[in-house]
Amino acid sequence: MMPATRALVCIVCCAAALSASSVRDDGIAAFHDGRYSVAFEKLKQAIQKDPADLQARVFLALTEAARNDCKSALAGFSSLGELADNTLARLAGIAAARCLQTTGNNSAAFVLLHKLAQRFPKDADVLYILAKFHMRAFTDTTMAMFQHTPASYRVHQLSAEIFEVQGRYDEAISEYRRAISLNPAAPNIHFRLGRALLMSAHDPKVLDQARAEFTAELKLSPEDAACEFQLGQIDQIQNRQDGARRHFERAAALSPDFPEALVALGRVHLQEKRYQEAIPLLERAVKLQSANEAAHYALMMAYRNTGQTEKARAEQVVLQRLQKPPEGEFTEFLKKLGEKSPNQ
Amino acid sequence: MLRFRLAVVLLASASATWLPVYRNIAADAGLTSVIPNGGNKTKQLIIETTGSGAAIFDYDNDGLPDLFLVSGEGGTNMLYHNEGRNRFRNVTEDSGLHSSGWGQGVCAADYDNDGYTDLFVTYYGQNHLYRNLAGKRFQDVTAKAHLIQNRSRYNTGCAFVDVDNDGFVDLFVANYLRFDPATTPKPGDNPYCYYRGLPVACGPRGLPFDRNVLYRNNSDGTFTDISDASGIAAPSGHYGLGVVAGDFNDDGMPDIYVACDRTPSLLYINQGGLKFTEEAMLRGVALDQHGRALSGMGVAAADYADDGRLSIFRSNFSDEMASLYRNVGNGNFDEATVPAGMGRNTRYVGWGAGFLDVDNDGWPDLLLVNGHVFPEVDKLRIDIRYRDRAILYRNLQDGAFQDISESSGPGILERHPARGAAFGDLDNDGSIEVLINNQNEPPSLLKLADHAPGHWVILHVEGTRANRSAIGARVKLTSGGHTQLQEVQGGSSYLSQNDLRLHFGLGSATKADRIEIQWPGGARQILTNVAADRVLVIRERF
Numbered sequence: 001m002m003p004a005t006r007a008l009v010c011i012v013c014c015a016a017a018l019s020a021s022s023v024r025d026d027g028i029a030a031f032h033d034g035r036y037s038v039a040f041e042k043l044k045q046a047i048q049k050d051p052a053d054l055q056a057r058v059f060l061a062l063t064e065a066a067r068n069d070c071k072s073a074l075a076g077f078s079s080l081g082e083l084a085d086n087t088l089a090r091l092a093g094i095a096a097a098r099c100l101q102t103t104g105n106n107s108a109a110f111v112l113l114h115k116l117a118q119r120f121p122k123d124a125d126v127l128y129i130l131a132k133f134h135m136r137a138f139t140d141t142t143m144a145m146f147q148h149t150p151a152s153y154r155v156h157q158l159s160a161e162i163f164e165v166q167g168r169y170d171e172a173i174s175e176y177r178r179a180i181s182l183n184p185a186a187p188n189i190h191f192r193l194g195r196a197l198l199m200s201a202h203d204p205k206v207l208d209q210a211r212a213e214f215t216a217e218l219k220l221s222p223e224d225a226a227c228e229f230q231l232g233q234i235d236q237i238q239n240r241q242d243g244a245r246r247h248f249e250r251a252a253a254l255s256p257d258f259p260e261a262l263v264a265l266g267r268v269h270l271q272e273k274r275y276q277e278a279i280p281l282l283e284r285a286v287k288l289q290s291a292n293e294a295a296h297y298a299l300m301m302a303y304r305n306t307g308q309t310e311k312a313r314a315e316q317v318v319l320q321r322l323q324k325p326p327e328g329e330f331t332e333f334l335k336k337l338g339e340k341s342p343n344q
Numbered sequence: 345m346l347r348f349r350l351a352v353v354l355l356a357s358a359s360a361t362w363l364p365v366y367r368n369i370a371a372d373a374g375l376t377s378v379i380p381n382g383g384n385k386t387k388q389l390i391i392e393t394t395g396s397g398a399a400i401f402d403y404d405n406d407g408l409p410d411l412f413l414v415s416g417e418g419g420t421n422m423l424y425h426n427e428g429r430n431r432f433r434n435v436t437e438d439s440g441l442h443s444s445g446w447g448q449g450v451c452a453a454d455y456d457n458d459g460y461t462d463l464f465v466t467y468y469g470q471n472h473l474y475r476n477l478a479g480k481r482f483q484d485v486t487a488k489a490h491l492i493q494n495r496s497r498y499n500t501g502c503a504f505v506d507v508d509n510d511g512f513v514d515l516f517v518a519n520y521l522r523f524d525p526a527t528t529p530k531p532g533d534n535p536y537c538y539y540r541g542l543p544v545a546c547g548p549r550g551l552p553f554d555r556n557v558l559y560r561n562n563s564d565g566t567f568t569d570i571s572d573a574s575g576i577a578a579p580s581g582h583y584g585l586g587v588v589a590g591d592f593n594d595d596g597m598p599d600i601y602v603a604c605d606r607t608p609s610l611l612y613i614n615q616g617g618l619k620f621t622e623e624a625m626l627r628g629v630a631l632d633q634h635g636r637a638l639s640g641m642g643v644a645a646a647d648y649a650d651d652g653r654l655s656i657f658r659s660n661f662s663d664e665m666a667s668l669y670r671n672v673g674n675g676n677f678d679e680a681t682v683p684a685g686m687g688r689n690t691r692y693v694g695w696g697a698g699f700l701d702v703d704n705d706g707w708p709d710l711l712l713v714n715g716h717v718f719p720e721v722d723k724l725r726i727d728i729r730y731r732d733r734a735i736l737y738r739n740l741q742d743g744a745f746q747d748i749s750e751s752s753g754p755g756i757l758e759r760h761p762a763r764g765a766a767f768g769d770l771d772n773d774g775s776i777e778v779l780i781n782n783q784n785e786p787p788s789l790l791k792l793a794d795h796a797p798g799h800w801v802i803l804h805v806e807g808t809r810a811n812r813s814a815i816g817a818r819v820k821l822t823s824g825g826h827t828q829l830q831e832v833q834g835g836s837s838y839l840s841q842n843d844l845r846l847h848f849g850l851g852s853a854t855k856a857d858r859i860e861i862q863w864p865g866g867a868r869q870i871l872t873n874v875a876a877d878r879v880l881v882i883r884e885r886f
Binding site for chain 1 (some may be wrong): 540541608625626628631633634635636637662663672676678682683685687688689690691726727728744
């Protein structure tokens with residue numbers, strides 16, 4: 001080809017590419033402005049001119065999703081494959097997950113959202129949508145439960161747990177009691193009732209009521225370490241040191257990796273000045289849970305009281321590092337969920 | 345002889361079964377003026393929540409302790425003269441103590457050793473030192489004493505304490521936080537401005553920290569800020585409130601403990617040479633048994649367990665236990681809250697607190713006043729309330745206490761938004777009265793309806809080589825084979841000053857067999873066979 005012809009071809013091709021990218025940019029701008037019909041037309045044109053324009057294809061699918069045409073949008077997203085660009089991948093993932101949920105494909109939405117959360121673990125939008133997804137799944141399942149099994153003890157158990165999260169402990173207690181009356185042998189409800197009683201009031205009288213529930217739970221689940229631990233704590237507050245020690249010993253025996261039980265037992269030994277018995281328990285607790293402030297504190301005191309000043313100072317350093325800024329309201333809210341941790 | 349023994353046995357058993365009945369005699373005593381302190385139904389700023397303190401001190405040396413109450417914005421601090429027979433006269437206007445602003449705490453001592461007890465009042469803004477002019481009136485000598493601060497500070501607890509035992513009391517001032525009403529967020533503005541879902545005054549969480557201050561008394565009527573050089577300003581990240589000074593490690597030099605809100609509390613150990621190191625964490629008085637920083641407010645120190653050492657009690661927030669730290673020697677402490685029977689009261693926000701021997705059995709009991717920070721809490725209709733009752737613990741003489749609040753009379757059970765509390769025997773009858781500063785209400789004045797069964801003695805110790813107020817003097821009193829230890833303390837309770845005189849219950853003993861005074865600086869003085877049921881003035885002899 002003659003140089004002049006080559007130059008002409010180049011000018012024509014470059015002009016076409018320039019024109020395609022210009023149309024695409026107009027489409028993206030229209031998308032961002034919420035002018036979806038304009039965006040749709042422009043992006044279509046851009047893809048016709050350059051079918052390989054990834055940005056145009058992503059934004060076309062996003063536009064289709066925004067226009068509630070989830071079928072086309074999902075087809076568009078699936079044709080894209082794994083996107084390397086983080087910004088595009090995030091936008092496409094969020095829109096695709098919403099579309100999947102809208103079209104009733106919850107399991108695919110679930111998988112996609114968790115993939116997104118792994119890739120963008122600190123992204124507020126991703127986490128928000130994931131939280132909403134779970135919330136909706138929770139609501140749908142709860143509704144189904146209330147519709148199909150209204151007389152089930154589980155309905156009352158779930159109601160109680162919801163009230164508990166809302167801090168409405170009196171109502172939670174009442175619902176737990178109804179659940180127990182319908183199924184006295186159901187595991188874990190006496191435990192939850194005991195906890196709700198402890199949270200419901202500051203009156204020392206609730207300690208005895210909670211004790212009765214934890215004891216009832218132990219009859220159903222004789223090897224429940226969490227119940228033993230709770231009973232130990234009640235005994236401690238009520239100045240029944242021997243009882244506390246027995247319960248904590250049993251909790252630690254039932255669940256040797258239960259750090260709170262080890263710390264509680266260690267503290268009993270500390271109070272009784274049996275430091276040599278306390279130290280191995282507390283050392284084990286900090287090994288199991290390196291961020292357990294109670295364990296480090298008790299260990300620091302044990303070392304101090306046995307003259308092991310350097311070890312005590314080392315624990316002090318850890319403890320000072322762990323002294324976090326005060327927790328916010330949301331953490332308090334989560335605490336109220338009151339689930340047993342796996343090692344209990 | 346047999347009759348005497350029988351009488352002793354009867355008296356001892358009477359003490360064990362006797363229950364105190366406290367009444368609030370404030371109105372009859374003439375204490376009717378309301379002390380303003382921020383909002384009553386809602387509070388917009390944290391400054392409305394922390395005031396204010398109270399003091400019991402004898403400003404005119406007539407032998408009858410007088411009363412002083414610190415006011416929040418919109419009122420004046422008040423001085424009441426003790427007229428005798430439990431009547432008090434408001435002498436604020438003539439005393440030179442009329443004031444304005446956000447008053448917080450108060451401490452009292454004779455800083456210039458002229459024989460008259462002076463007053464120091466802390467503020468959000470500028471503190472004030474009032475010199476007592478021969479018991480007639482007070483003169484504001486803040487500027488003259490070089491105590492003007494170069495910026496507005498949120499000063500809270502204070503204590504006069506002779507840190508170098510040079511015979512002149514120095515001055516410690518705790519600081520809460522850096523506060524500017526113009527820039528502090530309003531209720532609900534951020535997550536630190538909520539309580540149980542209610543928008544409330546923000547803080548202390550989320551607000552910037554400040555440092556504590558130590559002023560050295562130059563022995564010429566002026567003070568020098570030695571906060572940096574002494575190490576007092578070194579700790580950062582603490583919201584300081586109540587203060588008590590005492591020799592916690594028995595080395596003859598006074599240490600300083602500061603109750604801190606939402607952050608680890610502080611124990612400044614006196615190293616001598618005007619140097620301090622902060623050692624609360626390792627010594628076991630910074631955190632609770634779970635390794636968590638609680639919301640410390642008020643503080644009291646006493647030898648409650650007959651250890652011969654000063655232990656520490658600290659009042660905390662609701663949903664927390666109060667903290668009792670037993671001194672196990674060498675200035676180390678073990679938390680004893682739960683084994684001592686103080687683990688069950690968790691609904692109260694505690695403030696003023698004091699060890700006092702209610703029944704004169706020779707064992708310090710403990711009284712704690714309460715009231716929530718946020719008036720808004722009443723909207724929740726739960727068992728935590730803005731106005732709440734006091735708590736009285738009886739010392740069971742075995743390291744444990746019994747909560748006898750419910751059976752200790754209407755004065756204990758009345759509900760108030762209490763803050764500062766000062767302790768002292770106002771009528772020299774051998775029973776301690778309690779002056780309580782209630783927010784936006786008249787103060788309470790708790791008095792026993794009946795005399796306590798045991799014998800007693802009140803010691804008014806006066807330094808001559810030591811500082812005149814004898815702050816830091818340690819008194820060991822032995823009667824009937826039982827030895828008690830007390831120290832004349834600067835600060836204490838919540839932003840308050842107790843009567844500087846020491847009250848000892850003697851139980852069935854009609855005399856103190858031995859009184860040993862260790863004066864600041866180390867001199868000792870011993871008295872024997874001191875008859876009971878009287879106020880005794882002891883001057884330092886050398």
